[in-house]
Amino acid sequence: MIRYGQQHITAEDIEAVIEVMHSINLTQGPAIPRFEESVKYACDAQFAVAVNSATSALHISCLALGLGPGDYLWTSPNTFVASANCGLYCGASIDFVDIDPRTYNLCPKALEQKLVVAEREGTLPKIVVPVHFSGQPCDMRAIHALAQRYGFRIIEDASHAIGGRYLGQPIGNCRYSDISIFSFHPVKIVTTAEGGVAVTNDSVLAEKLGLLRSHGITREPHLMTRPMDGPWYYQQVALGFNYRMTDMQAALGASQMTRLHDYVQRRHELASRYDDAFQGWPLTIPWQHPDGFSAYHLYVIRLHLDEIRPTHRQVFEALRERDIMVNLHYIPVHTQPYYEAMGFQVGDFPEAEQYYRETISIPLHPVLTDAEQDEVIEVLREAMRV
Numbered sequence: 504m505i506r507y508g509q510q511h512i513t514a515e516d517i518e519a520v521i522e523v524m525h526s527i528n529l530t531q532g533p534a535i536p537r538f539e540e541s542v543k544y545a546c547d548a549q550f551a552v553a554v555n556s557a558t559s560a561l562h563i564s565c566l567a568l569g570l571g572p573g574d575y576l577w578t579s580p581n582t583f584v585a586s587a588n589c590g591l592y593c594g595a596s597i598d599f600v601d602i603d604p605r606t607y608n609l610c611p612k613a614l615e616q617k618l619v620v621a622e623r624e625g626t627l628p629k630i631v632v633p634v635h636f637s638g639q640p641c642d643m644r645a646i647h648a649l650a651q652r653y654g655f656r657i658i659e660d661a662s663h664a665i666g667g668r669y670l671g672q673p674i675g676n677c678r679y680s681d682i683s684i685f686s687f688h689p690v691k692i693v694t695t696a697e698g699g700v701a702v703t704n705d706s707v708l709a710e711k712l713g714l715l716r717s718h719g720i721t722r723e724p725h726l727m728t729r730p731m732d733g734p735w736y737y738q739q740v741a742l743g744f745n746y747r748m749t750d751m752q753a754a755l756g757a758s759q760m761t762r763l764h765d766y767v768q769r770r771h772e773l774a775s776r777y778d779d780a781f782q783g784w785p786l787t788i789p790w791q792h793p794d795g796f797s798a799y800h801l802y803v804i805r806l807h808l809d810e811i812r813p814t815h816r817q818v819f820e821a822l823r824e825r826d827i828m829v830n831l832h833y834i835p836v837h838t839q840p841y842y843e844a845m846g847f848q849v850g851d852f853p854e855a856e857q858y859y860r861e862t863i864s865i866p867l868h869p870v871l872t873d874a875e876q877d878e879v880i881e882v883l884r885e886a887m888r889v
């Protein structure tokens with residue numbers, strides 16, 4: 504079976520996890536800041552807060568930025584549901600901005616048009632969540648310029664994008680955003696089994712994120728609202744959660760992070776082998792914006808359905824029947840039953856819907872061999888009958 508994405512675990516990774524298990528701290532120990540340090544270093548941000556998932560990172564990032572009932576959060580419809588759900592957790596309303604048909608990322612022009620209308624109607628968003636789809640950075644300069652003009656905050660959903668670059672600088676440096684978040688689910692670039700990190704350059708936001716990840720409790724005198732009673736003392740100063748990562752996970756993450764560069768390198772190698780193989784085929788390969796260097800979490804092909812006989816679904820099924828575990832990223836979030844019940848419907852975001860009808864994510868991960876990739880190409884050739 505060839506999967507669309509898969510983790511790569513080495514003997515060193517396992518050793519690092521076992522070492523923690525022999526130590527005194529299984530959680531809230533020194534492996535957490537070590538992992539946070541490795542993420543900060545890789546993406547050139549000042550503060551990092553590790554949590555138990557990217558979903559949790561999104562949730563507490565929204566709270567740290569003050570999102571609440573009566574506010575709007577906007578994101579891309581071409582994303583995992585968590586990029587939108589985080590706003591609902593805070594009691595805010597969600598809306599979407601259609602995608603650019605070349606990058607499949609949130610389109611800054613569509614964003615601007617929607618902001619003009621929202622300003623008139625008094626429904627401007629408090630937070631916009633651009634998603635670096637497949638690892639390719641969004642047009643952050645344009646989105647940041649709109650944030651200055653319309654007064655919204657930005658959380659980059661960089662779940663796909665650790666190790667990628669934008670204008671020559673690491674994604675996650677928060678130069679054009681308030682907070683960036685990463686996922687460390689096994690299918691992503693680097694894994695902690697389950698895990699997420701929020702990075703920021705704002706010390707006040709970092710403190711809030713730290714509080715929210717652990718019940719809103721602090722032992723830091725400067726964060727307390729009353730003097731300490733004594734050395735045993737802690738204070739709850741906010742309503743937080745238990746979103747902590749364990750030290751086993753953090754040790755795995757820190758060990759994995761030492762290979763971040765190699766992973767992204769190998770993903771690029773495989774992507775360019777696909778690019779070459781698909782020359783002249785009736786499909787569109789992932790277009791790369793010159794401002795970005797993708798982390799290549801996904802390799803998405805877009806079928807030219809008017810040029811081939813089989814349908815989109817038939818091509819997908821033919822691959823799955825041959826144990827090529829392709830996938831589809833993403834079902835437009837606004838068409839999910841839960842979102843349709845809030846009033847969204849098919850037709851609201853036509854670029855994302857058209858994209859959904861034509862694309863397939865084919866296998867791309869660092870343990871994929873050249874021979875396996877050749878098999879994928881061959882099976883796809885048969886499936887598309889080209």
Ligand SMILES: *Cc1c(COP(=O)(O)O)cnc(C)c1O
Pocket residue numbers: 555556557558559582583585586634660662663685686687688697698699
């Ligand atoms: C994977 C993913 C998430 C959620 O990550 P978890 O760590 O599983 O919570 C959020 N957004 C995007 C774009 C993702 O791909």
